[in-house]
Amino acid sequence: MYTTSIKNQNIYLKNKGITLEIKREDLIHPFISGNKHRKLKYNLIEAKKNNSKMLLTFGGAFSNHIAAVAFAGKEYGFKTIGVIRGEELEFKKNLNSTLQFAADCGMLFKFVSREDYRNKTDSNFIDELKREFEDFYLIPEGGTNNLAAKGCEEILQPQDEEFDYICCAVGTGGTISGLINASRKHQTILGFPALKDDFLQKDIRKFVIKENWKLLTDYHFGGYGKIKPELITFINRFKKTYDIPLDPIYTGKMMFGIFDLMEKGFFQKNSKILAIHTGGLQGIHGMNEKLSRKKMPLIEL
Structure with a gap:
């Protein structure tokens, strides 16, 4: 399998000077995409x-x-x-x-x-x-295993050294482990778990020795596969504004969290943030099946 470097896409610039870019790993392959x-x-x-x-x-x-x-x-x-x-x-x-x-x-x-x-x-x-x-x-x-973490180390490229924060969604911990291993001393890796269980800290520590990372556990929307109308609204608005689709299980929750943290002043002035789009867009169809049965708004494709 080949390795592709995806050009980062600038999507947000706030008055405080905080910049946010997204690495479109979802564009690597139409079916074996992202992480x-x-x-x-x-x-x-x-x-x-x-x-x-x-x-x-x-x-x-x-x-x-x-x-x-x-x-x-x-x-x-x-x-x-x-x-x-x-x-x-x-x-x-x-x-x-x-x-x-x-x-x-x-x-x-x-x-x-x-x-x-x-x-x-x-x-x-x-x-x-x-x-x-x-x-x-x-x-x-x-x-997720040692070889998976090794592969995810390749997400970060030399040009990404300029970023202060690297953000990613977290499922089983393999992607964030690779990012931590490939990160620089000045960088902080922020993980946004899709699950509300508290086993991820232990699992991630199987693959990393650095301590420059943190899991932000307030954005799982009730747990794995759970969703609320405000998340659907955010995902649809995000796609309309930036022409970037997000999935409801992982990247939608991550981006919701990043924007919320921006509003709350979590990031220091002039911070540079890189968000990793890990793919997973095929899951939108399955989620829309569930939303349709519940007569809830659908995620726009």
Whole structure:
């Protein structure tokens, strides 16, 4: 997989002299975009080196990671298995847009209960999968491991040294770990978790030794996959103003948080902020399905 340097896009200039630019990692690839491209790069190289023919990974029904691995398998000659959270999904007549895309790419699914899914890192559970599917290259949920963090280090380029703050959404912690490792002493890395659980600090510390980072936990909007009308309004207004789409699970919450912190005076005068657009736009379709059922406003595509 190739590495692409995305030119930063200046989107906001405040009177205090604070500048905000966004790195359009979502433009790297139409289907393996943003942090998924970065996380998979060295994992796919390692899988090839090990002569693996199959990739196995984990995710929810609307997972960006599942979609990206499925397409990567098709693109680079791997069979793919997706272990999907929610055994009830197996009996639905129609797959949702994410799973249908993955299936069209050739991914096979194993649907498991939410209880069993919690054991996804347990050696006994992995051994059972090996007995069922024989040999495979294991990619963790969200793609996060040492190789993923290595790939995400490449997000930051020499020209990004001018920024005081680097901001990113946080799911499993791989992307922010790479950013922390690649950051300079004068830079602060701010993570905006999409989940309200408090395990991320520990997970991130598996991959980093620097202390120039902080998680801002007030912008998850109720937890993973949760959304409120004010977030929908912000995402739609942002796209109309800057012509940049945001997804409702990750980047929408991050950008909402950054703008809110600007208004609250969190950033020092003349600060330079770089926000990482990690992709995930395929998730908009799934969210709009949910919003439509709830008769809520939709996210504009």
